[in-house]
Amino acid sequence: AQSVTQPDIHITVSEGASLELRCNYSYGATPYLFWYVQSPGQGLQLLLKYFSGDTLVQGIKGFEAEFKRSQSSFNLRKPSVHWSDAAEYFCAVAAGGSARQLTFGSGTQLTVLP
Amino acid sequence: EPEVTQTPSHQVTQMGQEVILRCVPISNHLYFYWYRQILGQKVEFLVSFYNNEISEKSEIFDDQFSVERPDGSNFTLKIRSTKLEDSAMYFCASKLNPNSNQPQHFGDGTRLSIL
Numbered sequence: 001a002q003s004v005t006q007p008d009i010h011i012t013v014s015e016g017a018s019l020e021l022r023c024n025y026s027y028g029a030t031p032y033l034f035w036y037v038q039s040p041g042q043g044l045q046l047l048l049k050y051f052s053g054d055t056l057v058q059g060i061k062g063f064e065a066e067f068k069r070s071q072s073s074f075n076l077r078k079p080s081v082h083w084s085d086a087a088e089y090f091c092a093v094a095a096g097g098s099a100r101q102l103t104f105g106s107g108t109q110l111t112v113l114p
Numbered sequence: 115e116p117e118v119t120q121t122p123s124h125q126v127t128q129m130g131q132e133v134i135l136r137c138v139p140i141s142n143h144l145y146f147y148w149y150r151q152i153l154g155q156k157v158e159f160l161v162s163f164y165n166n167e168i169s170e171k172s173e174i175f176d177d178q179f180s181v182e183r184p185d186g187s188n189f190t191l192k193i194r195s196t197k198l199e200d201s202a203m204y205f206c207a208s209k210l211n212p213n214s215n216q217p218q219h220f221g222d223g224t225r226l227s228i229l
Binding site: 032034036041043044045046049051092095101102104105106107 | 118155156157170172205207209215221222223
């Protein structure tokens with residue numbers, strides 16, 4: 001069965017600093033990978049997705065992620081964090097089957113210091 | 115941009131009561147999902163629905179749960195006899211078609227509190 005690991009439960013960065021959130025997945029076939037962001041009291045907003053092709057994918061709000069098959073990783077990055085980026089970030093992999101339901105990691109809570 | 119909408123935003127129910135959570139998926143989407151997130155835990159898949167029947171379900175989705183698309187726009191999750199451990203945030207999601215290249219779009223969730 002597929003699984004997703006986000007090793008960092010909580011990360012604190014200063015505004016303007018760079019950010020990298022780690023994600024490792026386990027899946028037997030070609031993975032379909034996603035990053036979602038959840039602000040307090042809000043739903044899950046899609047940041048970016050990887051299906052195939054270029055391993056560096058660009059998303060909304062200045063985020064990007066790089067798929068590394070050899071490391072089974074899909075880390076999220078942003079060169080300069082803004083205070084509004086404070087939220088919880090979830091990595092997910094789409095499972096097999098026609099429905100392609102998502103398996104989520106446990107999330108990384110991002111705090112941004114002024 | 116079209117959105118998935120969920121009502122109510124917060125539902126408080128006595129243990130043992132039935133509860134229905136409602137979702138309006140994006141209008142041209144064909145695949146529908148329910149997920150839940152117990153406080154402090156990860157988001158977990160419950161069930162997917164396509165062509166008026168359940169496509170896949172997790173082990174969480176037992177006989178207490180059911181889903182329905184009663185009309186052309188709503189997608190509901192019913193819990194027949196709620197338990198304390200059903201307290202969670204429930205998210206509805208929809209996807210355009212079975213093609214896996216389509217992402218799922220999520221609603222803002224319904225927070226279910228069982229007393």
